[in-house]
Amino acid sequence: MSEPVIPERAIPRPAIPPAEHPSSTPDLSTVGYGGPWPALLDSIDADGDGVHGRVVRADRGAATVLTAAGHVRVTWTPATAPPVTGDWVVVHPDPHAGPDHGLLGGVATRTTSMTRPNTHGQRSSNEADQVLAANVDIVGVVVVASEEPNVRRLERGVVMAYESGAQPLVLLTKVDLVERRDIAIAKAEQAAIGVEVTPISPVTGEGVEELRARLAPDRTIVLLGASGVGKSTLTNALVGEEVLVTQDVRAVDGKGRHTTTHRELVALPGGGAVLDTPGLRTLGLGVVEDGMAAAFPEIEELAGSCRFGDCRHDGEPGCAVLAALDDGTLDPDRLEGWRRIRAASENAALRADTAAYRQTARSWGRIYRDAQSLKRR
Numbered sequence: 001m002s003e004p005v006i007p008e009r010a011i012p013r014p015a016i017p018p019a020e021h022p023s024s025t026p027d028l029s030t031v032g033y034g035g036p037w038p039a040l041l042d043s044i045d046a047d048g049d050g051v052h053g054r055v056v057r058a059d060r061g062a063a064t065v066l067t068a069a070g071h072v073r074v075t076w077t078p079a080t081a082p083p084v085t086g087d088w089v090v091v092h093p094d095p096h097a098g099p100d101h102g103l104l105g106g107v108a109t110r111t112t113s114m115t116r117p118n119t120h121g122q123r124s125s126n127e128a129d130q131v132l133a134a135n136v137d138i139v140g141v142v143v144v145a146s147e148e149p150n151v152r153r154l155e156r157g158v159v160m161a162y163e164s165g166a167q168p169l170v171l172l173t174k175v176d177l178v179e180r181r182d183i184a185i186a187k188a189e190q191a192a193i194g195v196e197v198t199p200i201s202p203v204t205g206e207g208v209e210e211l212r213a214r215l216a217p218d219r220t221i222v223l224l225g226a227s228g229v230g231k232s233t234l235t236n237a238l239v240g241e242e243v244l245v246t247q248d249v250r251a252v253d254g255k256g257r258h259t260t261t262h263r264e265l266v267a268l269p270g271g272g273a274v275l276d277t278p279g280l281r282t283l284g285l286g287v288v289e290d291g292m293a294a295a296f297p298e299i300e301e302l303a304g305s306c307r308f309g310d311c312r313h314d315g316e317p318g319c320a321v322l323a324a325l326d327d328g329t330l331d332p333d334r335l336e337g338w339r340r341i342r343a344a345s346e347n348a349a350l351r352a353d354t355a356a357y358r359q360t361a362r363s364w365g366r367i368y369r370d371a372q373s374l375k376r377r
C-alpha cells in the first residue's frame, strides 16, 4: 500500500466524491476498518466537506485519525471535549499546519464507552476525562483455561464488559496447557452465566480463525485480563504479525508494549480491529450500575420476586434470593460473587462521596477565610 496522500493545503477541504463516500457505507475498509458508520457524523458535518475517520490513538492535545485518505494528526480547541481511541470523528484540514494535520470537526455519539473509575473510584460526571476507549463492540475477558479458574476475576471482567455497553466474550487462553478442558470450560461457564466461553490458543492456533471471523468485517474488540494471560500473543495471532510485544520479548530487551507503530487500534485482515490502550487492559471496577444485573441474570430474576423492592438479600423477610439459596436452586458461590462486587461498588461510591464532601469542606474553608480577611481589611 502506498503512503496515504492528504489533499494539498491549496484545496480548501479534502473533498471526497459522493460515489466513493456514501454516508451509509464508509470506504475505510480500504485501510482495514469497516465499522457501523454513525449517521451522526453527517449531522455534525452538515456541509459534508470534512473527512470521516476513526481515532487510532489519542494523546493529550492531539489524536491520530485514520481516514480514507490515510492517517491524519488531529488537534482541537481547548473548549472541545477530547476524543478517545475508537471514536468516529469528522476532520477538517488545518490551514496552519502540514497536509497530514487536521482539525477536529466533531465526534460521533459513542455506542459504548470503556470508562476508568477516577481516583476516588467513582465514575466521573465529566465523562470526557475518564473514557479510555469508545465504540468497542466486544470485551474479551481473557483468563487462562484452568480447572480452578479465578472466578472472582472472571465475574469482574464480565461486569465491566456489560458496564461499558459492549458484549462480553470469555476467552479461555492457553487451552493447550490444561489437562481437563471440559472442566475448565464448565467452570468458566458457571462463573459467567449467559456469556459465551471460547477456548483459544494462539500457540496451536485453536479458536483464532473463529474469533477473527467473528470480528470481521467491522467489530472492535478489547482484551481485558491479568498480566501474562496472553493478550498480546492473541492480538498478534489475530493480526497475523507482531504488532504487540509479548512478555517473552519484553523479558529479553525490555521494549514497550507496542512494536513499531504506536497505534492503539489495530486493523485485522478481513476487517474489524483490536483496541489496546494503556490502562485499559487491567481496568479496575468503580461504581457499578447496570453491569451487575446483566452479569448475574439469575440473581436479578430472583430479586424481582423479593418482597421488598430494595431487598439486599441479607436476611430480609420474603427474600426470594435467600429462599433459592435454601432450596438449592441458587449456587451459593454466585451470591458470594454478587455480594463482593456489590460491596466493592458501594465502597467506591462511599469513597467518592467522602472525596466530594472533603472538596466541599475545603471550598467552604476557603470562602470562610476569604470572608475573614475581607473583614480584617
Ligand SMILES: Nc1nc2c(ncn2[C@@H]2O[C@H](COP(=O)(O)OP(=O)(O)OP(=O)(O)O)[C@@H](O)[C@H]2O)c(=O)[nH]1
Binding pocket: 173, 174, 175, 176, 177, 200, 201, 202, 203, 204, 225, 226, 227, 228, 229, 230, 231, 232, 233, 234, 245, 246, 247, 248, 257, 281
Ligand atoms: N502455551 C501457551 N502459552 C501462551 C499462550 N498464549 C500466550 N502464551 C505465553 O504466555 C506468556 C504471556 O503472554 P503475553 O501475550 O505477553 O501476555 P499478556 O496478557 O499480553 O501480558 P501483559 O502484556 O503483561 O498484560 C508468553 O510467554 C506467551 O508465549 C497459549 O495459548 N499457549
Ligand SMILES: [Zn+2]
Binding pocket: 303, 306, 307, 311, 312, 313, 314, 316, 318, 319, 320, 321, 322
Ligand atoms: Zn432478596
